[in-house]
Amino acid sequence: MEHAAVLHAVESGSKIQDLAWMILVAPLVMAVGTTLFVPRDRTLAAVFNIGGVILSFCLSFVLFCVFGGGSAQCTPFEWLPIAGLDVHIGLHIDPLASLMLLVVTGVASLVMIYSIGYMHDDRSYPRFFASLSLFVFSMLGIVLADNFVMLFIFWELVGISSYLLIGFWYDRPAAADASKKAFLTNRIGDFGFMLGILMVWSALGTVDFAVAKAKLAENPALLGSMAGIAGLLIFMGAMGKSAQFPLHVWLPDAMEGPTPVSALIHAATMVAAGIYMLCRVFFLYTAAPGWPGPLSMLGDLSAATLISLVGAVTALLAALIAVQQNDIKRILAFSTLSQLGLMVMAVGLGAKAANPSAAMFHLVTHAFFKAMLFLGAGSVIHACHHEQDIWKMGGLKAKMPITFWTFLIGTAALAGLPPFSGFYSKDEIFALALETNPILFGVGVLVSVLTTFYMSRLVLVAFFGAARSESADHAHESPGSMKWPLVVLAIPSLMVAWLPLGPFLSESFDPAHPVHLGDIFFGPFNHNPIAAFFGFGAALFGFSLAYSLYWKAAKDPLPTQLGLLSKVMRNRFYFDEIYETIFISLHNLFSHIADWIDRWVISGLMVRGVSGLVNLSGRALRLVQTGNIQSYTFFFTVGVLLVVLLARK
Amino acid sequence: MNVGLQHYLIVSGLLFSIGLLGVVIRRNLIVIFMSLELMLNAANLSLVAFSRYNSNLDGQVMVFFTITVAAAEVAVGLALIVALYRKRQTAHVEDLTTLKF
Amino acid sequence: MPQFTDILFFGLAGLVLLFGLLTVANPFSRNPVTSAMFLVLTIVSLAGLYVLLHAFFLAAIQVLVYAGAVMVLFLFVIMLLDLKEEEHRRLKSGILAVGSLAVVAFVGILLTTLLKAKPTASAVAGRLVEGDTVKLGTLLFENWLLPFEILSVLLLVAMVGVILLTKKDLK
Numbered sequence: 001m002e003h004a005a006v007l008h009a010v011e012s013g014s015k016i017q018d019l020a021w022m023i024l025v026a027p028l029v030m031a032v033g034t035t036l037f038v039p040r041d042r043t044l045a046a047v048f049n050i051g052g053v054i055l056s057f058c059l060s061f062v063l064f065c066v067f068g069g070g071s072a073q074c075t076p077f078e079w080l081p082i083a084g085l086d087v088h089i090g091l092h093i094d095p096l097a098s099l100m101l102l103v104v105t106g107v108a109s110l111v112m113i114y115s116i117g118y119m120h121d122d123r124s125y126p127r128f129f130a131s132l133s134l135f136v137f138s139m140l141g142i143v144l145a146d147n148f149v150m151l152f153i154f155w156e157l158v159g160i161s162s163y164l165l166i167g168f169w170y171d172r173p174a175a176a177d178a179s180k181k182a183f184l185t186n187r188i189g190d191f192g193f194m195l196g197i198l199m200v201w202s203a204l205g206t207v208d209f210a211v212a213k214a215k216l217a218e219n220p221a222l223l224g225s226m227a228g229i230a231g232l233l234i235f236m237g238a239m240g241k242s243a244q245f246p247l248h249v250w251l252p253d254a255m256e257g258p259t260p261v262s263a264l265i266h267a268a269t270m271v272a273a274g275i276y277m278l279c280r281v282f283f284l285y286t287a288a289p290g291w292p293g294p295l296s297m298l299g300d301l302s303a304a305t306l307i308s309l310v311g312a313v314t315a316l317l318a319a320l321i322a323v324q325q326n327d328i329k330r331i332l333a334f335s336t337l338s339q340l341g342l343m344v345m346a347v348g349l350g351a352k353a354a355n356p357s358a359a360m361f362h363l364v365t366h367a368f369f370k371a372m373l374f375l376g377a378g379s380v381i382h383a384c385h386h387e388q389d390i391w392k393m394g395g396l397k398a399k400m401p402i403t404f405w406t407f408l409i410g411t412a413a414l415a416g417l418p419p420f421s422g423f424y425s426k427d428e429i430f431a432l433a434l435e436t437n438p439i440l441f442g443v444g445v446l447v448s449v450l451t452t453f454y455m456s457r458l459v460l461v462a463f464f465g466a467a468r469s470e471s472a473d474h475a476h477e478s479p480g481s482m483k484w485p486l487v488v489l490a491i492p493s494l495m496v497a498w499l500p501l502g503p504f505l506s507e508s509f510d511p512a513h514p515v516h517l518g519d520i521f522f523g524p525f526n527h528n529p530i531a532a533f534f535g536f537g538a539a540l541f542g543f544s545l546a547y548s549l550y551w552k553a554a555k556d557p558l559p560t561q562l563g564l565l566s567k568v569m570r571n572r573f574y575f576d577e578i579y580e581t582i583f584i585s586l587h588n589l590f591s592h593i594a595d596w597i598d599r600w601v602i603s604g605l606m607v608r609g610v611s612g613l614v615n616l617s618g619r620a621l622r623l624v625q626t627g628n629i630q631s632y633t634f635f636f637t638v639g640v641l642l643v644v645l646l647a648r649k
Numbered sequence: 650m651n652v653g654l655q656h657y658l659i660v661s662g663l664l665f666s667i668g669l670l671g672v673v674i675r676r677n678l679i680v681i682f683m684s685l686e687l688m689l690n691a692a693n694l695s696l697v698a699f700s701r702y703n704s705n706l707d708g709q710v711m712v713f714f715t716i717t718v719a720a721a722e723v724a725v726g727l728a729l730i731v732a733l734y735r736k737r738q739t740a741h742v743e744d745l746t747t748l749k750f
Numbered sequence: 751m752p753q754f755t756d757i758l759f760f761g762l763a764g765l766v767l768l769f770g771l772l773t774v775a776n777p778f779s780r781n782p783v784t785s786a787m788f789l790v791l792t793i794v795s796l797a798g799l800y801v802l803l804h805a806f807f808l809a810a811i812q813v814l815v816y817a818g819a820v821m822v823l824f825l826f827v828i829m830l831l832d833l834k835e836e837e838h839r840r841l842k843s844g845i846l847a848v849g850s851l852a853v854v855a856f857v858g859i860l861l862t863t864l865l866k867a868k869p870t871a872s873a874v875a876g877r878l879v880e881g882d883t884v885k886l887g888t889l890l891f892e893n894w895l896l897p898f899e900i901l902s903v904l905l906l907v908a909m910v911g912v913i914l915l916t917k918k919d920l921k
Contacts (some may be wrong), residue, residue, distance in 0.1 A: 637849075659864055667767065667770040680782055681832070705834040719820070
């Protein structure tokens with residue numbers, strides 16, 4: 001076995017394997033069990049599924065504590081032992097995966113507990129929990145996969161379960177459309193992803209991460225001229241799942257799903273998959289850049305640089321759009337897009353430093369505070385009787401204190417204020433950008449200003465001032481099952497960055513250069529003061545700008561001040577419309593042509609033509625049937641004559 | 650000039666053609682039937698001739714069988730004609746156009 | 751100098767063809783009874799040819815079965831159906847022409863084929879078989895017993911069928 005060579009034998013290897021398998025399958029067992037055995041029992045369904053995910057979380061915690069820094073690969077199932085393509089179903093555990101396991105199962109558990117309250121009145125309650133479990137299972141599969149094929153399988157499972165959940169209220173046309181849109185947009189990315197996998201396989205002859213990494217480490221030029229293309233194609237997968245420009249259009253529409261689903265998608269499961277996958281296959285991007293003939297003008301530009309550009313564009317665009325949105329969930333959706341852009345940018349920039357830990361660090365902190373923000377938004381929406389327009393809220397601070405305070409912590413974290421977790425993870429990205437690409441550093445700071453601006457706008461408009469509608473006036477605090485997850489999530493949102501996660505991740509990617517633990521709290525200011533002060537300053541500047549504009553504002557002053565620009569931002573830079581005109585009309589054109597060909601050539605000429613010919617000749621030959629025995633005899637005689645004539649020598 | 654197999658075969662062939670002619674041009678079912686008998690007999694003649702000139706009696710056995718089968722066939726055929734006549738009051742092929750579409 | 755049997759052959763062959771032609775296309779009468787009478791004559795002449803071929807048993811059978819049994823059946827049915835209409839109908843010239851053409855073509859093919867074929871040397875006197883009753887009977891009951899028995903069943907089936915077919919009310 002080739003992969004056996006790189007399999008790190010661990011003393012307690014088999015127990016670790018069992019643990020990993022249990023973490024993976026617990027949610028699946030619960031999802032299947034719920035669907036098969038208790039499809040109607042609300043309580044049992046909730047208990048089972050939440051229990052399954054919490055079990056996964058506890059096991060992940062044990063795994064992390066016992067085995068945190070180690071790495072192991074277990075390959076129990078040979079799945080496709082074809083010569084040259086040795087696909088197995090195996091698990092790969094390393095610091096990256098064990099940390100991600102904790103984040104996924106932790107956030108998912110809280111989201112599911114929250115759903116008890118939020119989905120209380122829904123008639124498809126058990127189906128909701130089963131779908132959530134399936135979603136978690138798929139994501140855990142991505143986290144634990146040890147080869148490209150298995151990763152791709154779970155990648156598609158995430159696509160399917162997101163489709164099920166976004167379209168959970170399938171009787172609403174908007175939700176059904178949104179789920180279709182998410183699925184189709186993801187398919188475009190997945191197509192590229194698959195091509196990328198095939199390309200890596202053809203170049204390296206393996207789909208196993210560890211083997212591929214070892215091979216590339218031995219000979220960095222092994223990918224040759226395919227390095228750039230393969231990297232970009234694999235990035236296309238992340239582009240779809242992590243909603244990067246230009247495949248970002250599905251994420252805002254995914255808001256049509258129930259709010260807990262949005263929280264899960266935006267924090268722990270779906271969009272995180274793209275970033276995680278990039279970190280998992282990061283060894284591809286550190287290879288020497290290379291392009292095939294027609295693209296040779298790209299020269300030394302590596303795929304990673306292009307990826308960082310895509311990330312920066314996404315971050316900036318999404319932040320600009322978020323400034324002029326009025327729907328509370330849409331603001332958060334675009335802020336997710338923007339933060340994902342920053343992470344992708346960090347992955348791209350990390351290639352030069354051979355270390356994507358900044359992106360992964362931000363992914364972890366972001367998972368917590370974004371999940372909390374979404375759950376908080378859900379709580380607000382729940383309280384305001386499904387009112388989502390922030391301009392119809394107001395004054396919620398006094399009515400929902402817990403939601404307000406947790407939301408405020410999330411906002412501070414997202415805005416990047418010290419000592420909240422977001423500040424530290426963002427600072428790592430800024431420091432990285434400052435070292436490698438100052439222009440992208442500028443973009444990052446601008447995005448940070450905008451982020452603070454729109455988040456402050458959201459908080460100021462929704463929670464302060466006077467109630468602007470009756471439903472906001474009658475709002476009250478949410479029930480306990482929704483309140484407590486918020487409180488629990490607030491703790492890591494505030495403090496997760498105080499743990500030495502950055503060095504931990506850094507070391508796992510680059511064991512040769514261990515980062516020594518410095519002062520956690522003021523570390524950023526000592527380590528790279530320019531980046532830290534810029535990050536801090538951006539947050540303060542954004543907040544003061546928002547405060548001057550929106551403190552006690554009755555309506556948005558920006559549209560009058562910015563005019564056309566505001567309209568463009570509000571309409572999301574018309575991406576949907578542009579896609580509609582270009583792709584939909586192109587598609588319509590093709591389908592019309594295909595319809596014409598089908599109708600007239602295939603159906604008309606071929607099918608009906610043949611049948612018409614047969615019909616016509618049948619009508620003609622019918623005249624031969626005179627019914628006169630003598631003419632039959634005559635034809636018979638002529639036939640015999642011909643046969644004799646032919647048979648005669 | 651010796652009379653040989655060839656002569657008998659020519660006679661047989663001509664007789665067969667006469668029968669064929671009758672089948673094609675006559676319209677009375679009974680006459681057509683008689684023409685069929687002529688054709689059968691023509692075949693019999695060639696069988697007997699072959700038997701004689703190839704020194705093999707099996708040919709004559711075959712003729713014996715043919716005659717028997719022909720007798721049975723005539724009986725059944727004539728019975729059919731009688732039944733048909735009862736139904737249609739005709740024995741003319743021109744009047745029997747059920748097969749016409 | 752032609753042999754006596756040869757003269758006999760040409761005479762009988764001429765009769766067979768003449769009577770056969772008169773059976774199917776008698777220019778003077780289209781009465782089925784006339785046809786039947788000429789068919790009897792054809793069959794008797796054929797029996798003569800059989801005698802020339804030394805198939806004595808078959809000649810006897812030919813006269814007995816055909817001229818006797820089969821022709822009686824024909825005449826009986828003609829009488830039963832009282833067919834006179836045929837006389838008033840004229841042959842259609844189109845059918846006559848096309849049919850004759852086809853038959854003439856058939857005759858042409860047949861004759862050219864037969865005349866082209868070289869007569870084999872098998873016609874050697876002394877090796878010619880005699881079709882007498884004893885030999886034929888022995889052969890029939892030794893080599894051809896099973897077909898013979900099957901044929902008897904066929905006759906039985908034909909008999910039953912005929913009775914069924916000609917019964918007036920089949921209900």
